[in-house]
Amino acid sequence: xxxxxxxxxxxxxxxxxxxxxxxxxxxxxxxxxxxxxxxxxxxxxxxxxxxxxxxxxxxxxxxxxxxxxxxxxxxxxxxxxxxxxxxxxxxxxxxxxxxxxxxxxxxxxxxxxxxxxxxxxxxxxxxxxxxxxxxxxxxxxxxxxxxxxxxxxxxxxxxxxxxxxxxxxxxxxxxxxxxxxxxxxxxxxxxxxxxxxxxxxxxxxxxxxxxxxxxxxxxxxxxxxxxxxxxxxxxxxxxxxxxxxxxxxxxxxxxxxxxxxxxxxxxxxxxxxxxxxxxxxxxxxxxxxxxxxxxxxxxxxxxxxxxxxxxxxxxxxxxxxxxxxxxxxxxxxxxxxxxxxxxxxxxxxxxxxxxxxxxxxxxxxxxxxxxxxxxxxxxxxxxxxxxxxxxxxxxxxxxxxxxxxxxxxxxxxxxxxxxxxxxxxxxxxxxxxxxxxxxxxxxxxxxxxxxxxxxxxxxxxxxxxxxxxxxxxxxxxxxxxxxxxxxxxxxxxxxxxxxxxxxxxxxxxxxxxxxxxxxxxxxxxxxxxxxxxxxxxxxxxxxxxxxxxxxxxxxxxxxxxxxxxxxxxxxxxxxxxxxxxxxxxxxxxxxxxxxxxxxxxxxxxxxxxxxxxxxxxxxxxxxxxxxxxxxxxxxxxxxxxxx
Ligand code: RUQ
Ligand code: CUA
Numbered sequence: 001x002x003x004x005x006x007x008x009x010x011x012x013x014x015x016x017x018x019x020x021x022x023x024x025x026x027x028x029x030x031x032x033x034x035x036x037x038x039x040x041x042x043x044x045x046x047x048x049x050x051x052x053x054x055x056x057x058x059x060x061x062x063x064x065x066x067x068x069x070x071x072x073x074x075x076x077x078x079x080x081x082x083x084x085x086x087x088x089x090x091x092x093x094x095x096x097x098x099x100x101x102x103x104x105x106x107x108x109x110x111x112x113x114x115x116x117x118x119x120x121x122x123x124x125x126x127x128x129x130x131x132x133x134x135x136x137x138x139x140x141x142x143x144x145x146x147x148x149x150x151x152x153x154x155x156x157x158x159x160x161x162x163x164x165x166x167x168x169x170x171x172x173x174x175x176x177x178x179x180x181x182x183x184x185x186x187x188x189x190x191x192x193x194x195x196x197x198x199x200x201x202x203x204x205x206x207x208x209x210x211x212x213x214x215x216x217x218x219x220x221x222x223x224x225x226x227x228x229x230x231x232x233x234x235x236x237x238x239x240x241x242x243x244x245x246x247x248x249x250x251x252x253x254x255x256x257x258x259x260x261x262x263x264x265x266x267x268x269x270x271x272x273x274x275x276x277x278x279x280x281x282x283x284x285x286x287x288x289x290x291x292x293x294x295x296x297x298x299x300x301x302x303x304x305x306x307x308x309x310x311x312x313x314x315x316x317x318x319x320x321x322x323x324x325x326x327x328x329x330x331x332x333x334x335x336x337x338x339x340x341x342x343x344x345x346x347x348x349x350x351x352x353x354x355x356x357x358x359x360x361x362x363x364x365x366x367x368x369x370x371x372x373x374x375x376x377x378x379x380x381x382x383x384x385x386x387x388x389x390x391x392x393x394x395x396x397x398x399x400x401x402x403x404x405x406x407x408x409x410x411x412x413x414x415x416x417x418x419x420x421x422x423x424x425x426x427x428x429x430x431x432x433x434x435x436x437x438x439x440x441x442x443x444x445x446x447x448x449x450x451x452x453x454x455x456x457x458x459x460x461x462x463x464x465x466x467x468x469x470x471x472x473x474x475x476x477x478x479x480x481x482x483x484x485x486x487x488x489x490x491x492x493x494x495x496x497x498x499x500x501x502x503x504x505x506x507x508x509x510x511x512x513x514x515x516x517x518x519x520x521x522x523x524x525x526x527x528x529x530x531x532x533x534x535x536x537x538x539x540x541x542x543x544x545x546x547x548x549x550x551x552x553x554x555x556x557x558x559x560x561x562x563x564x565x566x567x568x569x570x571x572x573x574x575x576x577x578x579x580x581x582x583x584x585x586x587x588x589x590x591x592x593x594x595x596x597x598x599x600x601x602x603x604x605x606x607x608x609x610x611x612x613x614x615x616x617x618x619x620x621x622x623x624x625x626x627x628x629x630x631x632x633x634x635x636x637x638x639x640x641x642x643x
Pocket of ligand 1: 139140188331332385386435436498499
C-alpha cells in the first residue's frame with residue numbers, strides 16, 4: 001500500500017473503527033460544508049456552476065498523490081493499457097476512447113458531429129446518416145452485450161439535441177447507423193439489454209405534446225414522454241410506451257424481463273415550481289414481455305404519421321409500467337453485477353434507494369405494493385447521482401454537492417434498513433470537483449472486477465493550467481482494489497464527458513485495416529456496378545449529365561491514380577477514393593482546395609464526397625494524411641473550365 005492522498009499510514013487494512021475515525025476526520029473537512037444547508041437550497045447549486053466551483057474553492061489543501069506514488073497506473077512507453085475506456089463526448093457529439101489506467105486518449109469517434117479529420121458529416125455516406133445535422137450532445141455510451149457481459153460488437157450512444165440513437169461498429173470503430181426516435185425530445189438515458197444484443201431502451205427526458213404537430217400547443221396536461229425500444233441489430237424502432245413523467249436515466253436487468261427509468265416530475269408540471277411540488281417521484285419499471293405481447297396483439301395506438309406501435313401507459317400502474325415510489329427527483333439507476341438490485345440515486349435526497357428486482361414480479365401481480373420492492377435506503381451524502389460496483393458487494397456513489405465518492409455495502413444497507421445496527425458506509429473520498437457520472441471497470445456487467453473507478457468531475461477549477469473561461473473537465477481515476485479508495489490520476493478532458501464505461505481489453509478486437517463490412521460499402525458497390533467500374537482497381541472520370549461528374553480514383557502511397565480532373569464551373573462533382581494500400585496505419589485522404597472537401601480513406605477503405613465546382617480556375621487536391629516520404633507530392637489538379 002502506498003501513500004494515498006490523505007496520507008494514511010502504511011500497514012494492514014484499517015479496522016472498522018479506524019475507518020470510522022477517518023470518515024469522521026473527513027466529515028469535519030470541507031466536504032460537508034453543505035451539510036448545514038437545506039437539501040433544496042443546496043439543490044439550487046446543481047444548476048449553478050459559479051456557486052459550485054466557489055464552494056469547491058473553499059478547500060485549503062489540494063489533495064492528490066505524488067506522481068510516483070502509483071506505479072500501477074503508469075504504463076511505460078510502448079506498453080498497452082489493460083482496459084479500454086469508452087467516454088461520451090457530451091457537447092462535442094462524439095465518443096472518445098481512452099486507455100485505462102493510463103487515461104491516455106487514443107481516439108475520437110465522430111458520431112453526431114462534423115469532423116474535419118475524418119470527413120464525418122461531410123462525406124456522402126455520413127451526410128446521409130446525419131441528415132444534414134452537425135450538432136450532437138452525447139451522454140451515455142454503452143456496449144452491446146451477450147450473456148451479461150460485453151460481446152465486442154457495438155457501441156450505442158444517445159443524442160440529446162435531436163433525440164437520436166447511434167451505433168458504432170467496434171470492428172472498425174466507426175458510426176454505422178443513426179436512428180431518429182419519433183415523438184421524442186431530449187433523448188437522455190439509454191441502455192441495451194444484457195442477456196443478448198436485443199433491444200436498446202431510450203428515455204425521452206422532455207415531455208412534449210404527442211403528437212407534436214401543432215395541434216396542441218397550450219394544454220400541458222396532454223404532454224407525455226416516451227420509453228422507446230430500438231432493435232440493436234436492425235436499428236429499427238420497435239415500440240414506444242407513453243408515460244406522464246420526465247424520464248432521466250435508463251437501465252436494464254440481466255434477464256431481459258425489465259427496463260428501468262428514473263422519473264422526475266411525476267406531477268406533470270411545466271414550470272419548475274410545479275415540477276418540484278411532489279414529495280415523491282418514481283422509478284418506472286417496464287415489463288418487456290407484457291409490452292411485447294400487447295404489441296403483438298395490436299393493443300396499441302398510432303401517433304402522428306409514424307407506424308411505430310405506441311402503448312399509452314399514462315396514469316396508474318399497469319401491466320406495462322410499475323411505478324416504484326422513491327424520494328423526489330431521482331437521477332441515476334444502476335443495476336448491480338449480480339442482477340438482483342437496482343440502485344436509484346436520490347439527487348435531491350441524500351439517499352440511494354435499493355430496489356430488489358426479484359420482488360418486481362409480485363408487485364406487477366399486485367401481491368405487494370410497489371414501494372415494498374425498496375429494500376434499503378442508505379444515506380450516502382448530498383446530491384447522489386450515479387452508482388458503480390466492484391463485484392464484491394460494494395457500491396460507489398458519486399455525490400455531486402459534497403464532491404465525494406461514497407463507498408457502501410449493499411448487504412449492510414439492507415440489514416440497516418431492516419433495523420440492524422450496522423453502518424453500510426465503508427469509505428469516502430474527495431473528488432475535484434462536483435462529480436457527475438462514475439463508473440468502475442466492468443461495473444455494468446456480471447464480470448465487475450473492482451479494480452478501477454473513474455469519477456467524471458464537472459469542474460476542474462485550479463487543478464490544471466488556466467486555459468481561459470472554459471476549463472477542462474477532470475476525470476479522476478481511483479484505485480478501488482483495496483479497502484480504501486485511492487485517488488491515483490487526474491485526467492483533463494474537453495467538454496464534456498458525461499459518462500464512461502471501462503471494458504477489459506481482451507473483449508475488444510478492432511481490425512487493423514478496413515474490412516469493408518459496414519453498411520456504407522453497399523453504397524459504393526452499387527454506384528460502381530451502375531457505372532461498370534471495378535471499385536478496387538479502376539480509376540475513371542465519368543460525365544453523368546450536363547452538370548454532374550463522377551470520379552473513381554484509387555490511391556496508393558504516394559500517388560493518386562488520377563492527377564488531373566477537368567470539370568465545368570457549377571458541375572456537381574462526386575469523387576470516390578479507394579485506398580489500395582493494405583498496410584496497417586497507412587491512411588490517405590482527399591482534400592480539395594477551396595471546396596470545403598476533406599476526408600480520410602484508411603487502408604483498404606473507400607470514401608467519397610460530392611461538391612459543386614467553384615469559379616473557373618485551377619484547384620490543387622492533395623492527400624491530407626502523412627503517408628510516405630513523398631506524401632506532400634501526393635496531389636493533383638482540379639481544373640475548372642468556364643461553362
Ligand atoms: S446524466 S451527471 Cu446526462 Cu448521465 Cu448524470
Ligand atoms: Cu497519401 Cu499522404
